[in-house]
Amino acid sequence: MPLPSLADVTEEEIAELAISAGGLDLSHPVRRQFLTEMGSKDVQAAPGAGKTTLLGLKLRLIGRRWNPAMSAVAVVTHTNVAKREIQDQLKDHPEAECLLRYPHFIGTLTQFAHQFLALPTCSGLGFEIQTIDTGIFRSAAIKALMGASNTHGWLAGRSGLPIKAPYMQRVRAGAEKIAAVLTLDANNPWTLAPPENLGTGTPTYAALQAVKSSLNARGLFSYEDMMAVANHALQNISGLSQAVAGRFPMLVLDEAQDTSSEAFQMLHAVRDAGSVLQCIGDVNQAILTDGASPAWNLDSSALDLNESKRFGPSIATVASKLGVHRPQQIVSTKEPDSLLYAILFPDGAEHLVPNEYAKIIAKDIGPDGDFWAAGHRRNPSETATKKQLVIGSYFPNLSPSSSAPLGPTLHQAIIQFGWGGCGLDVVEDAIRQSVQHCCDLTDDQQKVFRQGWLLKALDRRLPDLAASLRVWISTYLGSPPITEQEWQAAQIALLAALGPLNPASLKVTTCHQLSICTDPSAPVDVASDRSRVLINVEGANIPINVGTIASIKGQTHDATLILQTAFFNMKPFGKFAEALKATTAKSWGPKESTLLANFYVAASRPRRLLAVAAETSQISEEHRNLMTLSGWTIVDVQAPPTAAT
Template sequence: MFEILPLTPELLAELGDELGGCDFTDPSQTDFLAVATSCDVQAAPGNGKTTLLAAKLALLSRNWSTRRRGVCVISHTNAARTEVEDLIARHPTAGRLMVYPHFTGTVTTFINQYLALPYLRGLGWHVRQIDDDAFAAEALRRYPAWGVLDNLAKNKKLKLKRRLEEWIPLLDLDPGFTDTDAEPRALAVRCRKGQWGAHTDCGKALESLKASMVKSGLYRYADMTALGWRALRENPALAERLRDRFPLAILDEAQDTHGDQLRLLEHVFKQEGAAFQRLGDSNQTLYDDDGAAPAYWTPGPGCIPLDTSRRFGGEIAGFASRLTARQAQNIVGLGARPASRVMVLFDEATIGGVLGAFAEEARAL
């Protein structure tokens, strides 16, 4: 599949120098650098995970010779993608992993490029814009033209206007939609909590509204994931082709890729024929959606622990260790003890005052 050079002390020292004087001799770091099979990495905050990922790519670039197969590096956000790209762009050999046949990008870009957009082109459907905010604004502008929806919104006794206007911006394609005509008429949508089903007049109107948006080429980000699933189900060999193209897939910030996106990536890469390596901190996920299964990434058995942190010292590390609720971790603080320490505790009722409280502490110092 692919080979990783033996990790000699000399090679580790060279990698460290090439990436700005880093030290990659910790056993957990070398475990990740050396592994060529699927694995999970549970990383403490401030442990240098992104630099370690760049070191892995630098190591792979030294003897990656095939021009047809590449490394697939997927992150959740553009910020994380840019951080990785900035590190490897300055490396003498790792920069080649930023071009074909390799891929570095967000999970949405990966799904769009290799699954959803080719599938849409095959259907002959138009794509004008993929954006949640643009979809919401246009869908809310259009819905009064649908008599059923407009009547429900105007009926003061039912008091449904607010609820309808919460549902309409979130009309996601259901992967089980059946309309594959060149001009969609009524597309199955994923029902939200309390939303009427497809068998009702309201449900049919919502499906018709969604179809009109698709006909205009307007999509939500979640629609691309639904289309990606359709592409995989209708073309079972597609996942195998992607594994052949990318024998190694690395998912960075894995804790923030959840629900349908996480399941899709696992369907493609967590199979024989590819190594799927996932790095993240499951205690720091951005999302908590219990309706999505799996709601968030959880490191598997035998995960590689990156327990050290250079962000803070032992006292804060000990306290932070007690907060690792999803994945128990004993964080080791290597940073200096700060001159001043501030912790702001808040709940949903007081979250609005957090920035002001922090600003007051900063002003006092």
């Protein structure tokens, strides 16, 4: 069956769409080409280029021309939040609402792989599935690895910790790393994909295979396992790729930069069987911890959507210098220009930086707006032998943001997860908020609960609590409590799961404050991987949100402050200044590429003001002068006076 054609799109139709395009210039040649393109194509879209809006408009054009005699379209992305953003672009537009229903698909890559490939294949492979969840699987894998003493020496060597660190601490750190790669082999899904540099004939591989087999025998699988099964099916079941391509002759991948090589293998198999594959994203926002190249390889015919309406020319120039994966000269259409500040401080004066940032905001913007400070690390490494600058160094009294109301959020998150309305991260945040409400946590426990990914943090510091909470999550996500009685039972079970905490810390005997949700469809509002501080500047309170760079990806702010935080043994802002100085594309090492990709993400968030905070020693006099000439305002923080002895 044919796909709709967009060759007949008229100027009048484009003008009509432009009314609801939020000021997006649809006459831009690249935007116009993508709107009507129905062949395979990559689109490199700069931050603020309006790609989600553009994708929504394209789907509206397709929806207007689609009829039941035509083939279906699949739109895949990475998170339920992104999925809802795309769906929201189509709601209230009757001509496009058909794309929200069968036979079309709008969902995550994981959902696509499960629904159309992996789950139908699993029974044929003999797998009896109880749970498909990477977090639950990894928690069980860590426990199993810790119990497999014949792997301890190898795990300790893989930990990345100094040799002088306690042995079992190194074993634990190694188990956490290896648990993340205990994945089925797509070539032989009954076996373990060999971890890097480990031969399949070694005793260690045999021990890891035994751990993997025992977990799978219990019905525990990860999302990565299901992607391996999906690729195995496409490789080995005759005609399957052609059948999927026939079902979906057009695939659109959003946020392509976040796609794994395994997911691209799946998508390319369907494309090679006859489907159109369009990929849109910003490859320079690919943050890879090992410095590897992104799996998304844009071809030479990729569309370069380099126009941004988010920030002014100053930030556009900075972001262009920081793009390490694919050079792109970002062009700004925003007026007036954005502001650039560099806050330089001597050793020991980092805690004064937030006040300087708040003063800048008060002077240039005012108290109303979305203001952020972000860095790489929230807390120092447990094995650090010298001082590390982390987010907490700048905000020593940081506490989690908990402005969201308690009450139904936990139940609401569980119900919405069941129909794909939110992700596991939202459930985790709802649990974090509930535990903080039900328990009088110690200072050490509060530090753990403030960390970004709750269950990962608990795995490291409170593993018994992590295990009991994972069991609770698995139980109630698998069978969501619907009635009041079922939810009361879930509350009692939650308190039982909190047993590994000091029983004296419980402030309540039941969780009756967490009432059953009466409107599950309402947006879930929970605390997230951020905190908030209020800084008073001449009587005005300046609210500053604080989080990791990873947590602000995809956001837009009024002002963003990039904090110098520990990153391997580098001088982060020395590399930042070096990138700004470069006049041609520069080749960076793996760790440098990862560092600069993080800076690119953070620097491209603000609309009105970008600031960086760095130790004075990180910026040479040459770089300081260059930044001044490039429009940066330098603010020197004075060291606090030392007490007389």
